[in-house]
Amino acid sequence: MNKKIVYVISMLVFAFIGFIMIPQTAKADIDGVTVTPLIGDSDITDRFQIIGKPNATRTLRISIANFGIRNVRLKIVPTNATTSMDGKIVYTDNVKSGQYGLKYAFADMTKSQTVLVKTNKTKDVSFKVKLPEGEVDNLILGGFNIYDISKSVGGNADIPVWITGSNKAVGGIxxxxxxxxxxxxxxxxxxxxxxxxxxxxxxxxxxxxxxxxxxxxxxxxxxxxxxxxxxxxxxxxxxxxxxxxxxxxxxxxxxxxxxxxxxxxxxxxxxxxxxxxxxxxxxxxxxxxxxxxxxYNKTTTYILIVCVLVSIIFLIFWAIWYSGRS
Missing domain, CATH: 2.60.40.10 (Immunoglobulins)
Known part of the structure; x- marks a missing residue:
């Protein structure tokens, strides 16, 4: 094989390995803001993953960087994942336990926070997550919904939090x-x-x-x-x-x-x-x-009007016919 081809392939392989080793930031549609889960020593970089026993407490840390031209005040709200109309996993709804068979809500395990991140600054935010008293059956797909509270309409960022007792895959019904x-x-x-x-x-x-x-x-x-x-x-x-x-x-x-x-x-x-x-x-x-x-479709109205007119005409002819027999 040509040495030049071998060199190119080697560079591509190393570039790919370097890419997958870079910590992933969350999808953020907030102007100038990036959100990164501080995972630590783990192969999973795009979400938190907790395999824990009942009543265990875990601390999760999120790094928020503001590269925009203004200070931003962000709300970080724990919730559970929902399914959007286009088949995506989203964290924008306020989900409570009992909905759709949900046994444990992530909002009950930790509290929301409001943080001010100044322009060209980075802030780390910590959350203590208290796992439920009972066993976690299969998967609780929680997450943090992060949005700018100064805007009624705007983007948001999501940080998924997967909580499982056994890490065993299961389907749905x-x-x-x-x-x-x-x-x-x-x-x-x-x-x-x-x-x-x-x-x-x-x-x-x-x-x-x-x-x-x-x-x-x-x-x-x-x-x-x-x-x-x-x-x-x-x-x-x-x-x-x-x-x-x-x-x-x-x-x-x-x-x-x-x-x-x-x-x-x-x-x-x-x-x-x-x-x-x-x-x-x-x-x-x-x-x-x-x-x-x-x-508005007025078909029904027109049909009723025609029926009434036909009925009136019928009654008139009947009255004429009846009076002629008298």
């Missing part, structure tokens, strides 16, 4: 949780929430879901169309909801009975769902009044 409504960017959304009720991280969850509003117009093929979602979630957090989003765009939410059908698959496991939900008029009105640019 997908079930249907509920049907919810939300307003996103001034548009109405119907969201079917599945859930992973098990303390196991899931990968590549494929979901097929349909939602249909029942109507008497269905017999004339004039009812609302069936909404369909075919999605793949690369990752699903333990004990978390799995939101399936149906964006209504400019169509307002209608009160009525909705039939939800679908299936989810992960590996060789498959789960099916079929349930009916009711959206009240108050719930629909609450969502619609917070949206903009909605276009």
């Amino acid at each position: 997908v079930t249907l949780h509920n049907l919810g409504l939300d307003v996103i960017q001034k548009q109405p959304h119907i969201i079917v929430n599945l859930q992973n009720k098990e303390p196991g991280l899931m990968k590549n969850v494929i979901v097929h879901m349909t939602v249909k509003r029942k109507s008497w117009l269905d017999r004339f093929n004039l009812g609302d169309k069936t909404m369909t979602a075919d999605l793949t979630y690369p990752k699903v957090a333990p004990n978390s909801k799995i939101p399936v989003d149906f964006d209504q765009n400019t169509t307002p939410i209608k009160a009525g009975t909705y039939v939800v059908k679908g299936a989810a698959r992960s590996g060789k496991a498959t789960w099916t769902f079929h349930k009916t939900y009711t959206i009240t008029q108050d719930q629909a009105n609450n969502i619609n009044k917070r949206c903009k640019g909605l276009i």
Whole structure:
């Protein structure tokens, strides 16, 4: 082999080894701020990983550097991982024990902190984590959500904290949780929430879901169309909801009975769902009044008007016919 080729390959190998040995900083969308978990002597550099016995206490340290042009006041909040609509692990929700089968909440093991990091300065922050009294079954996927409290809308940084009693891998089970409504960017959304009720991280969850509003117009093929979602979630957090989003765009939410059908698959496991939900008029009105640019379908109104007119005409002709017989 040519010596030049050998030299190039060797440089690439050393460069790769050097890259994986560099401590990883957390993904940070806060202007000028980097956040780094101080792991210590470990091969894992992108998260904290705790394998501990009940009631044990661990100290976790985070380094925050501010390279921006202003001082920043950051809130560091412990929470549990949730699953986003695009199948990512996020730490932006306030998760409590009992939700989605969660036995222990990370927020109960340590306290949130607020820190001021001056420009061109670095600050280390320590957290004492008290593990629960009972055994940790499989995986608690906790983390620190870090954000600038001076901005109502802005970026954040996440520091994952994996807590396990045995470090044994476990799967999940997908079930249907509920049907919810939300307003996103001034548009109405119907969201079917599945859930992973098990303390196991899931990968590549494929979901097929349909939602249909029942109507008497269905017999004339004039009812609302069936909404369909075919999605793949690369990752699903333990004990978390799995939101399936149906964006209504400019169509307002209608009160009525909705039939939800679908299936989810992960590996060789498959789960099916079929349930009916009711959206009240108050719930629909609450969502619609917070949206903009909605276009109301007046098909039902027009049909009712036609029916009334036909009925009136029929009554007139009947009255004329009846009076003619008298």
